Amino acid sequence: MIVFLIKRLANAVLVMLAVALMAFMIFRFAGDPVxxxxxxxxxxxxxxxxxxxxxxxxxxxxxxVRFVVNxxxxxxxxSYRNGQDVMTLIAERFPATxxxxxxxxxxxxxxxxxxxxxxxxxxxxxxxxGLQFVSIIGVSLPSFVVGILLILVFAxxxxxxxxxxxxxxxxxxxxxTGLLTASGRASLLLPSFALALYQITLVMRLxxxxxxxxxxxxxxKFARARGxxxxxxxxxxxxxxxxxxxxxxxxxxxxxxxxxxLITETVxxxxxxxxxxxxxxxxxxxxxxxxxxxxxxxxxxxxNTLVDIAYAVIDPRLRDATR
Amino acid sequence: MTDQAQETxxxxxxxxxxxxxxxxxxxxxxxxxxxxxxxxxxxxxIAAAFAAPLIAPQNPFDPAQLDLWNSELxxxxxxxxxxxxxxxxxTQGRDMLSAILYGSRISILIGVCSxxxxxxxxxxxxxVAGYFGGIVDNILMRIGDVLLSIPTILIAILVSAVARQMLxxxxxxxxxxxxxxxxxxxxxWVQYARTVRAQTIVERGKEYVQAARLLKTPxxxxxxxxxxxxxxxxxxxxxxxxxxxxxxxxxxxxxLGIGMPPSQPSLGTLIRLGNQFLFSGVWWIVLFPVLQLxxxxxxVNLLGDWLRDALNPKLR
Numbered sequence: 001m002i003v004f005l006i007k008r009l010a011n012a013v014l015v016m017l018a019v020a021l022m023a024f025m026i027f028r029f030a031g032d033p034v035x036x037x038x039x040x041x042x043x044x045x046x047x048x049x050x051x052x053x054x055x056x057x058x059x060x061x062x063x064x065v066r067f068v069v070n071x072x073x074x075x076x077x078x079s080y081r082n083g084q085d086v087m088t089l090i091a092e093r094f095p096a097t098x099x100x101x102x103x104x105x106x107x108x109x110x111x112x113x114x115x116x117x118x119x120x121x122x123x124x125x126x127x128x129x130g131l132q133f134v135s136i137i138g139v140s141l142p143s144f145v146v147g148i149l150l151i152l153v154f155a156x157x158x159x160x161x162x163x164x165x166x167x168x169x170x171x172x173x174x175x176x177t178g179l180l181t182a183s184g185r186a187s188l189l190l191p192s193f194a195l196a197l198y199q200i201t202l203v204m205r206l207x208x209x210x211x212x213x214x215x216x217x218x219x220x221k222f223a224r225a226r227g228x229x230x231x232x233x234x235x236x237x238x239x240x241x242x243x244x245x246x247x248x249x250x251x252x253x254x255x256x257x258x259x260x261x262l263i264t265e266t267v268x269x270x271x272x273x274x275x276x277x278x279x280x281x282x283x284x285x286x287x288x289x290x291x292x293x294x295x296x297x298x299x300x301x302x303x304n305t306l307v308d309i310a311y312a313v314i315d316p317r318l319r320d321a322t323r
Numbered sequence: 324m325t326d327q328a329q330e331t332x333x334x335x336x337x338x339x340x341x342x343x344x345x346x347x348x349x350x351x352x353x354x355x356x357x358x359x360x361x362x363x364x365x366x367x368x369i370a371a372a373f374a375a376p377l378i379a380p381q382n383p384f385d386p387a388q389l390d391l392w393n394s395e396l397x398x399x400x401x402x403x404x405x406x407x408x409x410x411x412x413x414t415q416g417r418d419m420l421s422a423i424l425y426g427s428r429i430s431i432l433i434g435v436c437s438x439x440x441x442x443x444x445x446x447x448x449x450x451v452a453g454y455f456g457g458i459v460d461n462i463l464m465r466i467g468d469v470l471l472s473i474p475t476i477l478i479a480i481l482v483s484a485v486a487r488q489m490l491x492x493x494x495x496x497x498x499x500x501x502x503x504x505x506x507x508x509x510x511x512w513v514q515y516a517r518t519v520r521a522q523t524i525v526e527r528g529k530e531y532v533q534a535a536r537l538l539k540t541p542x543x544x545x546x547x548x549x550x551x552x553x554x555x556x557x558x559x560x561x562x563x564x565x566x567x568x569x570x571x572x573x574x575x576x577x578x579l580g581i582g583m584p585p586s587q588p589s590l591g592t593l594i595r596l597g598n599q600f601l602f603s604g605v606w607w608i609v610l611f612p613v614l615q616l617x618x619x620x621x622x623v624n625l626l627g628d629w630l631r632d633a634l635n636p637k638l639r
Contacts, residue, residue, distance in 0.1 A: 011468075018469040026485055133357075136628060140620045142571045144578050145613050148598060152606060163602075259474035266579060267598075278579055281484045293481065297473050304472065 004312055012305045017068065019297040023290035024067045028060075076291035081283050086291040090273055095175045096166060097272035100264065101257040103192040105250060108199035113239075113246065115200070116207025120215065121234055131204070138201035143260055147194040147267035154190060162187045164269035191268040195261055199253060203246060210242035251307050255300035351633040358633075361625030368619055372427035379421035384586075398607050411607040414600065419607060422593055423615050429589040430619070433500055434570040437507035438562055441569075444508060445515025446558070450546045452516065453523025464520070467513040475510040479572050482506040483581050496584045503582055507569050514561060522554035560631045567623035574616055590616045 034051050042050075055063060070076070076086040119128035155163030167183030169176045178184025214220060215238055223233050262274025269275070273292060280288035343349055352358050371378065398411040398419075410419035452460040470478060483506040490498050526532060527550070535545050576582035577591025578598075585592060590612050597609030 014465075015469050015472045019473060022481075026481065029485075029489075136624060137617070137621055140567065140571075140624045141617055142575055142578075142620075144575060144594070145617060148594065148601065148609060148613060151601060152610065156602060156606070256474050259477055262480075263476070263575060263579070281480060282580055284484070284488055289481070289484070293473075293477065296477065300474065301472055 001312070001316075005309065008305055008308055008312075012301050015301050016294075016298060019301075020068050020071055020294060021064065023071075023293050024064050026293075027067070027286055027290050028063070071291075071294055076294070077287040079280075079285055079288050081280070081285045081288075086287045089276060089288065090291055090295060091174065093271060093273045093276050095177065096270060097258060097261050097265070097274060099177060099179065099188070100192055100195060100261050100270060100272060101254060103188055104196035104199065104257055104261075105254055107192055107196040108203050109246075109250060111196070112200040112203025113207050116204040117211055117234060117239060119204065120208045120211035123212070132208075135201040135204055138197055141197070143194055143198060143263050144267050146197050147191070147264055150190050150194050151267070161189050163190065166271055191264050191270050194267070195257060195264045198260075199250075199257065202249065202253070206246055206249060207239075207242055210245060211238055214238045214241045248307055248311070252304055255296070255303045258299060259296055348633055352629070355629050355633075357625045358629035361622040361629070364618060364622040365626065368427060368615075368622065369431060372424055372431055375421070375424035375428050379418070379424045381418040381421040383417045383422040383425055383588075397605075410611050411605075413597070413608045414605070419611050422588065423590070423612055426588050426590045426593050426612065427615060427619065429500070429583060429587060430570050430573055430591070430616070433503050433507070433573045433583075433589065434566050436500075437504045437511065437569045437573075438566050440504060441508040441511040441565070442515055442558070442562055445512040446519055446551070448512070449516035449519030450523055450551065450554075453520035454527060454542065454546050454550065456524075460520070463516065467516060470510070470513050476572070476575065478510040479506045479576060480579070480581060482509050483576055487581065496586055499583055500587070503573055503576060506576065507572050510572070511565055511569065514565070515558060518557050518561060519551075519554050522557065523550055526550045526553050556634050560627065560634060563623065563627035563630050567620045567627060570616075570620055570623070590619075 034047055034054070034056065051057060055066060058066075074087045078085055079089060115131060119131050122128045151163045154160050162183070165187055166178045167185075167187035168181040169178045169184055170180045178188055215234075220233060220238055223237050228237070258273075261270075261272060262277055264270065265272045265274035266278050273295075276288060277292040279285070280292070352362075376382070410423070412418055413422070448463055452463040483502055486502045486505060487495055487499065490502070523546075532545060532549060535549055540549075573582060573589060574591030574594070577589050578595045580595060583589040583592045585596060588596065593612035594609060594616070597612060600608055
């Protein structure tokens with residue numbers, strides 16, 4: 001077990017180092033940092049001095065090691081665009097994105113699981129076949145299209161909910177939340193649903209497939225024979241046995257939700273990390289890009305590693321299988 | 324001599340067609356309404372997109388044909404609609420139908436190119452890694468692991484943004500198609516490489532490969548002529564589904580403003596331009612490109628879903 005743990009952690013560290021290398025390469029080779037930071041009046045001598053101060057004359061490896069050491073301490077330098085500390089910028093936007101991703105996760109479970117159960121136990125009925133078909137469409141629709149359609153219907157035509165921004169937020173320590181105000185909750189509705197839709201279809205299909213398998217198993221037949229009520233078989237006996245893979249998938253997908261949130265955030269003008277990143281990309285604000293890449297990858301890799309380790313703790317057979 | 328050769332090829336062709344008509348795949352295709360619907364829609368869309376110069380009422384790239392008097396016309400079934408602007412016009416007087424047809428052509432082209440390129444890269448790296456194993460395999464699969472541990476959309480965005488920056492400014496608009504293909508390829512090849520590698524490792528141990536080795540067949544020949552055909556079934560499914568993904572990635576990047584420029588709009592660019600007028604009541608500028616994109620991707624996915632089930636030996 002300890003060997004597995006060390007291997008898995010070493011793997012995660014390696015991946016993070018590779019990600020840092022990518023971020024560093026962008027830093028170093030997409031445009032000259034000095035040219036990007038310098039203004040028109042700077043003399044040649046000033047530029048050389050800046051180059052020396054930034055350590056750009058050091059060997060590649062030294063620069064990379066320095067980048068990794070700084071990044072591990074949360075120091076990604078300062079933004080080219082407005083001169084603020086990158087970590088502060090990202091930390092400001094972090095709660096907005098996390099709130100969006102977490103609400104979307106909760107939504108996907110609350111909607112996806114019942115729909116999956118429904119389509120599994122009423123297989124062949126018109127509504128479950130219809131839902132199956134809708135789920136293919138749901139997988140096919142890119143999230144920005146879902147967002148635009150939602151805005152057109154619910155904000156422009158019906159005028160029910162706000163289409164952009166976060167509404168009023170309440171500051172709790174360094175965390176800002178929109179969940180405590182009415183306008184904040186209303187603003188959260190459309191973006192979180194747009195982000196969740198893909199996840200809903202995934203959860204629904206997974207629950208459906210698992211349910212259909214479990215419903216055929218002997219213990220369900222036995223429960224039926226004992227005369228256990230229908231709903232109790234479906235929800236107490238069968239559904240419980242389907243939830244493990246659902247929980248795993250949900251945990252692993254929180255990372256992708258955070259990444260995909262950047263599209264939803266652009267559509268809904270949601271002031272999160274993703275919008276910061278897209279603005280940085282259009283202005284080629286490389287420190288912000290590198291910082292975002294490292295932080296999102298870190299969340300992604302951490303979640304995957306935790307899920308893997310949790311699985312190995314639960315099921316010892318996997319410790320050998322993943323070698 | 325040449326006549327004879329030609330004759331054999333034609334009989335082979337007829338034989339192949341007849342064989343195809345009798346195959347399990349064709350049989351399952353004729354039995355699946357969603358696959359037929361997907362194939363038909365896709366054919367119509369592709370044909371319309373590539374016949375765009377012939378059937379579009381207007382060339383949306385030619386400023387001489389744009390007339391500001393005709394800007395923001397609604398679709399033809401609304402009160403102010405005007406012939407021949409069936410789907411209305413945008414704020415510059417560009418006919419939406421023409422823009423969509425030309426835009427689909429760009430989207431489909433980029434999709435096809437990036438699938439072909441990522442197939443080529445993925446297949447060759449996967450074959451080499453699986454066949455030779457050892458250190459090559461290790462390095463390639465480590466790179467794959469790293470790429471898979473970052474969300475694909477992030478890779479595509481970064482590659483696209485950085486590659487564009489490295490191009491000289493006068494080439495940026497012209498080269499954006501190539502940059503997109505590169506970005507999509509870099510985020511998609513791993514999947515092919517992994518599939519082929521796994522299959523290659525299985526095939527490598529089989530008797531026919533050992534026999535070919537004993538005959539001193541060159542490694543390249545064994546890989547291409549003997550192993551590759553046996554790995555193609557899962558690859559076909561992945562390629563179909565990835566074609567849809569590639570179109571979506573392109574549309575997403577263009578929508579975010581780091582894809583095709585407004586001078587050569589793809590569907591994603593059209594949606595981005597239309598999105599700016601979402602609140603001014605001119606809904607048709609954004610809605611029709613959105614619908615076209617959905618139709619395109621849904622039809623590809625219907626086809627891919629069917630192919631996956633049809634080629635799955637467990638479900639036969």
